Amino acid sequence: MFDDVLSRLGIKPLNSGLYAGRWMEPPGGEELFSLNPASGESIARVAGASRATCDAALASATAAFKSWRLVPPPQRGEVVRQIGNALREAKSDLGLLVTLETGKIKSEGLGEVQEMIDMCDFAVGLSRQLYGLTIASERPSHRMFEQWHPLGPSGCITAFNFPVAVWAWNAAVALVCGDPVVWKPSELTPLTAIAVQTIVNRVLEPGLGGLLNLTIGGRDIGQQLAADQRLPLISATGSTAMGRAVAATVAQRLGRTLLELGGNNGLILTESADLDLALRAVLFAAVGTAGQRCTTLRRLIVHESVADKFVKRLAAAYMSIQPGDPWEDGVLLGPLIRESAVQQFEAAVTEAQRQGGALICGGSRIKRPGFYVQPTIIAAHPDMAIVQQETFAPILYVLTYRALDEAIALHNNVPQGLSSAIFTDRFLEAEQFLSAAGSDCGIANVNIGTSGAEIGGAFGGEKETGGGREAGSDAWKAYMRRQTCTLNYGGDLPLAQGVKFDIAP
Numbered sequence: 001m002f003d004d005v006l007s008r009l010g011i012k013p014l015n016s017g018l019y020a021g022r023w024m025e026p027p028g029g030e031e032l033f034s035l036n037p038a039s040g041e042s043i044a045r046v047a048g049a050s051r052a053t054c055d056a057a058l059a060s061a062t063a064a065f066k067s068w069r070l071v072p073p074p075q076r077g078e079v080v081r082q083i084g085n086a087l088r089e090a091k092s093d094l095g096l097l098v099t100l101e102t103g104k105i106k107s108e109g110l111g112e113v114q115e116m117i118d119m120c121d122f123a124v125g126l127s128r129q130l131y132g133l134t135i136a137s138e139r140p141s142h143r144m145f146e147q148w149h150p151l152g153p154s155g156c157i158t159a160f161n162f163p164v165a166v167w168a169w170n171a172a173v174a175l176v177c178g179d180p181v182v183w184k185p186s187e188l189t190p191l192t193a194i195a196v197q198t199i200v201n202r203v204l205e206p207g208l209g210g211l212l213n214l215t216i217g218g219r220d221i222g223q224q225l226a227a228d229q230r231l232p233l234i235s236a237t238g239s240t241a242m243g244r245a246v247a248a249t250v251a252q253r254l255g256r257t258l259l260e261l262g263g264n265n266g267l268i269l270t271e272s273a274d275l276d277l278a279l280r281a282v283l284f285a286a287v288g289t290a291g292q293r294c295t296t297l298r299r300l301i302v303h304e305s306v307a308d309k310f311v312k313r314l315a316a317a318y319m320s321i322q323p324g325d326p327w328e329d330g331v332l333l334g335p336l337i338r339e340s341a342v343q344q345f346e347a348a349v350t351e352a353q354r355q356g357g358a359l360i361c362g363g364s365r366i367k368r369p370g371f372y373v374q375p376t377i378i379a380a381h382p383d384m385a386i387v388q389q390e391t392f393a394p395i396l397y398v399l400t401y402r403a404l405d406e407a408i409a410l411h412n413n414v415p416q417g418l419s420s421a422i423f424t425d426r427f428l429e430a431e432q433f434l435s436a437a438g439s440d441c442g443i444a445n446v447n448i449g450t451s452g453a454e455i456g457g458a459f460g461g462e463k464e465t466g467g468g469r470e471a472g473s474d475a476w477k478a479y480m481r482r483q484t485c486t487l488n489y490g491g492d493l494p495l496a497q498g499v500k501f502d503i504a505p
């Protein structure tokens with residue numbers, strides 16, 4: 001059933017995992033298997049990068065930078081426009097491969113490719129808007145301004161759960177900013193990366209092949225990018241543990257990092273909330289993608305007056321969701337990515353109950369091929385240590401509150417700070433949640449769940465989420481270097497702050 005799709009995307013039984021301006025065969029590293037998490041079976045094999053061939057990808061990006069930085073940004077945007085069109089043509093195939101390799105449902109697989117296309121469109125517009133400032137100089141006959149130059153090749157390390165969209169957040173913007181990219185995707189999702197490389201090569205080859213490079217491998221390859229001086233920026237998406245390791249390596253060489261790490265997202269459900277709306281939002285945010293989004297809802301903080309009623313309805317909705325093959329129409333629950341994720345889910349459910357949590361529904365592995373678990377709700381209390389952690393599975397902890405101040409404090413009392421939401425019909429509550437004393441997250445929503453962000457905004461979070469911002473708004477500034485310029489068009493040399501430094505005549 002998938003053979004045609006794989007062959008149209010250029011996926012063979014054994015694939016090279018190294019593109020450095022050209023595919024390198026063999027790339028000399030460890031062999032990886034791409035698994036279909038809905039069956040546990042292998043889809044295809046990938047020959048990974050070695051240290052030496054990864055170095056070739058770095059050299060390719062470094063060489064490409066020399067000429068690409070001089071191409072006017074709108075012309076760079078034109079190349080990105082063509083990449084967007086190539087993705088449009090491949091959308092249904094690539095979307096299906098995302099579904100096949102990650103287990104996310106069909107509409108989410110397609111949505112992820114749409115996000116790539118949206119990012120290309122956004123970057124095309126951006127290519128004419130890389131604005132600097134004009135600054136008032138304190139000195140006569142002086143003009144002061146700032147301009148933005150390309151930073152250099154950027155390293156992009158991505159996670160399994162958004163195997164292609166996060167690359168597009170980085171690559172589309174980096175390219176218009178003048179930066180080639182070396183991409184190290186998750187070793188769990190190598191085929192989607194190879195397919196994307198094949199699609200962009202239709203636009204870039206020959207001539208611009210060195211702009212987008214691919215090096216597939218594990219942590220060692222990620223660390224190789226992090227340690228390499230030729231990459232002034234490392235943009236890394238994944239767990240907080242990965243972020244700490246990558247940040248430490250990049251800091252050793254005083255490079256720049258853009259970190260998009262784990263979340264532990266909360267939603268405050270107030271007394272006045274529209275419960276029908278909230279039910280749909282909670283369901284998508286907590287169960288969608290089988291709980292494997294960085295923005296997945298993990299903590300429901302509900303007013304005690306509506307808690308019983310709402311949680312009963314929510315549990316009924318949870319139990320009506322049937323697992324299925326994620327590529328089938330109408331299926332809402334796909335698998336987790338691997339057996340190890342199922343084990344982490346089971347361990348978290350056991351531990352939550354040991355810490356005093358009460359299982360409301362779910363809690364078990366689903367008996368069918370692949371890595372399926374039941375969406376799970378656990379009644380929790382605030383001092384349960386496990387509520388502080390991100391378990392990358394569909395487990396929702398329910399906490400109750402009396403006063404909004406208490407709910408906001410509870411909400412902010414976790415180490416992560418990615419996405420947050422409040423459901424309320426009261427203006428004052430919404431404003432309090434969005435105020436400086438409200439949610440401490442990078443994303444704060446009113447009457448919208450925690451997941452499913454649009455690309456136009458800057459995406460990212462605070463605290464252990466890493467502080468990075470990607471995609472829209474002014475996130476492009478991370479990919480460029482700022483230069484402050486002052487020109488003197490007078491005949492005198494006045495010094496700033498009135499300092500005198502005149503040689504006696």
Ligand code: NAD
Binds near residue numbers: 160187221222246
């Ligand atoms: P992961 O941390 O296991 O791996 C992510 C990437 O980092 C992979 O490419 C991996 O090979 C690499 N890596 C891991 N350890 C490394 C190390 N020590 N040095 C260099 N590279 C290393 O994460 P995952 O399981 O693929 O993804 C799930 C995690 O990603 C969750 O925590 C989720 O919240 C987070 N995530 C965050 C965002 C965001 O935008 N904030 C988006 C998607 C996923």
